[in-house]
Amino acid sequence: MFDSGRILRDQGKQVTRRLFLIGGVSFTAYLTMSRLSKSRVEASETVHGTPGKVTIVNFSDDGRNLGKETVPKILKSDQEWLQQLGKNSFQIARQADTEMPYTGVSWREHGHGIYRCICCGTAIFSSQTKFESGTGWPSFWQPIAKENVAEKQDMSLGMARTEVKCVRCEAHLGHVFEDGPKPTGLRYCMNSASMKFVKA
Numbered sequence: 001m002f003d004s005g006r007i008l009r010d011q012g013k014q015v016t017r018r019l020f021l022i023g024g025v026s027f028t029a030y031l032t033m034s035r036l037s038k039s040r041v042e043a044s045e046t047v048h049g050t051p052g053k054v055t056i057v058n059f060s061d062d063g064r065n066l067g068k069e070t071v072p073k074i075l076k077s078d079q080e081w082l083q084q085l086g087k088n089s090f091q092i093a094r095q096a097d098t099e100m101p102y103t104g105v106s107w108r109e110h111g112h113g114i115y116r117c118i119c120c121g122t123a124i125f126s127s128q129t130k131f132e133s134g135t136g137w138p139s140f141w142q143p144i145a146k147e148n149v150a151e152k153q154d155m156s157l158g159m160a161r162t163e164v165k166c167v168r169c170e171a172h173l174g175h176v177f178e179d180g181p182k183p184t185g186l187r188y189c190m191n192s193a194s195m196k197f198v199k200a
């Protein structure tokens, strides 16, 4: 008889093993950092965030500084964000989940351009500060403009980390660690799903 259950189980083991082989430390880190994928996405009409205005720095797609602008913050309900982003980016950018390493679209993107917030389009990083961290997540040594990101202490999962958010829409982008390369020594460990790469 065809034992589909066993084949699925075996495939599952192979996939798990392959991920461990590919991901190494990163995959283990992912398991501890992620809340793991939720089977059901809950999106209510609740609007999160604090209304008000923020001053951001605008950039063209080829990375030219277009100057500062004071703009209203972008607040939407969970339902609106889910509809705009789809399940994966919604869970990561709006619910602070972490994507599996080596799975995002931009961890090995080497093109010249900028990375914008997937939710509101604010410029977040330039390809000029991207580096190979070996973690499987897109990594940068500084944001494109300090005005465009907000950093917040994150004590979730029993760890002291610094969360990095989009200043305009409060999207969760990732975390920043102090083990990056020169000149800043910082490692902005981002989720591909929270950003949109725009080629110059």
Ligand SMILES: [Zn+2]
Binding pocket: 117, 118, 119, 120, 121, 122, 166, 167, 168, 169, 170, 171
């Ligand atoms: Zn944003």
